Amino acid sequence: MRYVYGLSAALLLGGAAATLAVGPLGAQTAQNDPSAMAASAPRPGAPMSFADLAARLQPAVVNISTKQTLRVNRQQQLPPGLEDFFRQFGAPVPGQDDDDNGGSGGGGQSVQRGGSLGSGFLISADGYVVTNNHVISPARTGATVDQITVTLADRREFTARVVGKDQAADLALLKINGQGLPFVRFGDSTRTRVGDWVLAIGNPFGLGGTVTAGIVSALHRNLQSGVYDRYIQTDASINMGNSGGPMFDLNGNVIGINTALYSPTGGNIGIGFAIPAEQARPVIEALQRGGKVSRGYIGVSLQNLDEEIAESLGIPKNQGELIRAVTPNGPAARAGIQQGDVVIAVNNQPVTPDQSLAYLVSQQPVGARVPVTFVREGQRRTVTVTVGERPSEEELARQGSGGDDPNSVTNPTDQQQSTSQRSARESLGLTVQTLTPEIARSLRLNDPNLKGVVVSAVNPSSDAASKVQVGDVILSINQRATATPEQAAAAVAAARAAGRKSVLLLVRHGNNAPTYYGVELSTSAR
Template identity: 40%
Template sequence: MIFLGRVSVLRHCWPLLFVALAACSSEPAPPAGQLPDFSHIARNAGPSVVNIATVTRNGGKEGQQLPFGLEESPFGDWFRDHFGEGQGEGSGPPSRSLGSGFVLWEEGYVLTNHHVVRNADEIIVRFKDRREEVATLVGSDERSDLALLKIKRDDLDPVEIGNSESLEVGNWVVAIGSPFGFEQTVTAGIVSAKGRSLSSGQYVPFIQTDVAINQGNSGGPLFNLDGEVVGINSQIYSRTGGYQGISFAIPIDMAISVAEQLRDDGSVARGWLGVVIQEVTRELAMSFGLDRPRGALVSRVLPDGPAAKAGLREGDVILSFGGEDIPRSAALPAVVGAIKPGEEVEVVLMRNGERMKLDVTVDELNEEAMRDGPGPLPEPPSEPTVLGMRVEPMDADTREREDVLDGGVRVAEVKGGPAAAAGIRSGDIILRVAGNAVDSVSRLREVVERLTPGTSAPFLIQRGGSPLFIAVPIPEQ
């Protein structure tokens, strides 16, 4: 079309042009408009995919809790409508929900999502041929959103298991499930991204796809074109409650590991590092000497934890853990959680602008302590500044109320300037500045005066009982 007016030349040159293009192509292009045929996947895998119906007799909110870490996430609204009909508290009619699952092992084991069967009093598994079986819960893991069920049959046809690591962005994938109760529904799409972290508390590097997933699809399998399961459909991103082009699946490699532990031990053991982390922003990256925002910034090291014993400090930026790169802070929990407790791994980090390595012996995550115990103990001192703020020392009562062991000064007022621009607020407690402990107003002034004008300095503050790094610009003098 760009050669308008030279049609005769192109007509004579067409055979040569075709030969040249064919010689440059490694494989023949498919006919225009042709898409993969998914019928063999639906035919072969159909008998292994099940519908899961649950009944929760308390009729209340207990049956409608969200997957771990999603209560305040963008996915929360959809999940609040995902768990059945009961809306009352405690004494209403039984609530019912629908989900999907698949036969994992022929001895009667079925895998689904934790949130599909959470708090269920009765679980019914229905097969393609309409047979129904009552299932018992072998074990459930909230952090990975997986649950293993068992039915009294040992002649089941399990799915073929693939390798989620071998998936590439752009690969075709197929989902089979029961959206809105429509059993054995097949939808297809492509892998949109890998290693998605949806919240800092989750331990799953999700596979993102554009496969149509809706209420009732949760727990169903995600197949590659060879008919092998590579993921478990778990979540969607939606502002309307329905599919909007973004869905997430749990990688099968992780799911198998979790399922084996649930079968053998009834619970899942995860690695634990003992740190509180935050995202590295552009400003923080500059203040810590990084070439770009990356890694996980340690804002608190828990006393007596693996990180403390290995020598990690507040202000360290973890760049890799056990040989796995950490591109964002949300990637660290999944990497640490996959490490076997008791194993020693190498941590590569940035400290005071210098790259260094430490060996850390990973401990086991204590779920009860994480959920029911007191919050993390107070941070060590950090950050100074006068830069538009009025600060004051902390007396013993304030220190006890704010749960600060020692050091720190309190921001009494923010009048503007660099501190206000960086986001420091009245009531924040400055613990460290650029790695220097701050235990008095005079010490804060002293540290700030030594900072290089025209740069940004990392301030470690405590806000609402939680640690937070903020990059504060140091003005030119």
Template identity: 40%
Template sequence: MLQTVYARALALAICLLAVPATAVAELPDFTDLVEEQYRSVVNISTSREIEPQRGGLPPGFDMPELEDSPFGDLFRKFFGERAQPRSRDTASLGSGFIISSDGYVLTNGHVVAEADEIMVRLHDRRQFEAELIGTDRRSDVALLKIDAEGLPAVTVGDPDDLEVGEWVLAIGSPFGFDHSVTAGIVSAKGRSLPNDNYVPFIQTDVAINPGNSGGPLFNLDGEVVGVNAQIFSRTGGFMGLSFAIPIDVAVDVADQLRETGKVARGWLGVVIQEVTRDLAQSFGMERARGALVARVLPDSPAAKAGLRVGDVIVGFNGDEVPRSSALPPMVGQTPIGSKAELDIVRDGQRMTLRVTIGRLPGESELAGYGAPDTDGDEDPQSAPREDAGERLGMRVAPVSDALREQRDLGPGGVEVVELLSTPAAGSGLRQGDVIVMMNSRPIEGVEDFARRVAELPGGRSVALLVERDSGPQFIAIEVPEAE
């Protein structure tokens, strides 16, 4: 019996020893890749002179005449010297990589933001002061130039060929440790992050920390497929969620910065949101997909093409739009002035519109666009009706002049003054929202709203377009069966 136990234990130990050997044999070997590519990765340090706030005496007080007083030196030490503040330098560290042998270097915009001096250190410890060719805030890409020739440049790959689960490798300077190598896999593609609508980020689980920003992300062929840019962290350090700018996006920005010093992007002129399951049902769609148009800016390419609020864009130039976040990068990379086809769903029917892509205005120009015009010259004055929205679990009233002016609203609409119960209370609707459309048709006033609510078929969702301080948004509410 004892011999049998020993025999089984020995057999199990042999099996366990064999598993790691097999697994290790299947793992990639990065040594050749690192040896070939690390010379193209650079360390970037910046300095910035900051003027401290002036100290000294409080406002309204002057330095007293204490030249011959025993307190003169003491007074000058604590107040006189503070009145002459000294500037100080701040420094930051990041990474970058050489994209051409004549000294062009790519990095993140936030690495060199507001820097007075930018220093680039190569693998052989040579150091150069860099010229900032340009930076693009919307993509967080910056292009530098150093006075050097014959430099080892990276090979640019195609991020479209990346597959989720594929191995990738990063080289950078986390916390100032030059040429640190970390590896992982592609976790997802086409990620949209807040305030970064024009970049379809590559998500990885490669360990990225402060100082890695601006460094390259390589595939197993030694090609750069991304620029490491951001991490998601609750601690400030790596937590398994890293994001890289696709290299085709970064190179396009760099080429424009080199040629013109600024970046131009395609523009439709719409405000969009995600299509939820309930909203898809209300628009007669079989499944949730595409980008829902919540606002069409006046005189924009979308307005001239006939796009309407409530349309769902499901295709752009033959490519599917799976989510709303996929549309801005598609449009942004389309040549300005070119024709594009929009596949849309309107009133449950699929149709195609042709649009001429415009140039994305600057933020100050975009702020000048007001709310779109609606039919009608005057705001219908309808009296409050407490029962107008009770079927949907709310009470509504005419929109006040003050609220209409504050949100720059056109005529019509109703204001939500109270949430009574479900379905409104659980839909995301808020008190103070202004309902301006129902099922893609404008709301003329309280009476119009009451009539159309009464006519809604039960057991289905209705799409309400609301205006709030943060902008327009569609909300789906399930209509209860009539009693």
């Protein structure tokens, strides 16, 4: 089960809203007026019990367990909590009871065994099983999955093989050898509405088949946990072990695959998430055909628009995504999209928090030519992008770069600071100087010819203090190149002249990919 840890606070102020009638009395009615509610009330056929539905569906839901092997040094100390990985399944803990593993308790490697528990469901009478990829994946780096066992509701056990899996979607397709098996079909999750009843069936905590009921709490929920987050949220109880199990509507159709829960403790608090069938079905069908999952890709690195970044660009906060980097010679680069552009629509569909750019692009066929609309320097533009094929997650990970923390930079004295440097210090709370090849080498930057201003001091009381540190390189301010303190001062002055309360900084931390930050301008420097 994937967790989204955190504490949520309910805002109770303004809990009630009033409707003000404008014009003739009775021209407007309350949302819960009896005459209006009559058409919205639950239909008479809604069940008083889910027993018949559960009895019909449970045989198609399966329990999934894995046996895993992990090789560790006997004297290696395990990270906190990992001992539970072994104890939960009756396996000895590394460094303890090594005699059971043919060891002497001394140095060398010890082979330890553990496993995982999850859920799944049959989609064909001949034994195709759908589950989450993380249910059948190694529980820890270095572990290997030796066996996957599928247990049916009637307690029959089958050894399963992996037909295919898709890490990006967190989905996997298994196959067991059987005939005449009970199965279920995918439904149309695009017709699902907030407030609809749903059933979740799975294997929480390894207890066996368990049915819970609830309603759809929200749709298109983005948890910022993956590229294609677009979950169905439910208050039906979902716990550890429910991963991979089905979410059913009242017609018995699979409208989601239970995947994650939101919890500060790891236990259920009534906020669970399921991958919608509209996303899962094409992936599973592609895996069943024996092919790989192909998704659209334009070659950009994205960043959400927070309030300060949006204000600095004069764009509504919930409209668009910021291009943090563009893959050289990728589809977006060839179409003319640049770092700092804010993409607001793909194929005439708006980019919003509920409908991310990555999701919209992934739905486009490889090779399709689609219009992409973006904002650059306050001007709306549209270009046509030829969609490429998304590389594997492993290949994308290899493209990333990292770097050591930068060394300190010499801080000029007040007498040495120019008017432009003082302007940056007073407006942003930052002391900057031109990045020279010598400074770049001292910071161990992999590009000695990088153009920008390097931060040599940060006012701890400034807004920038929580985002920028000494040694960072500012590449641009409000999408204007800043190779010198004078250019930085000019960009700040232009922002003030435009009435901006904050500016957009493109900052590079060491050799990491540049990141955008919205930084408030000091009011005392006006």
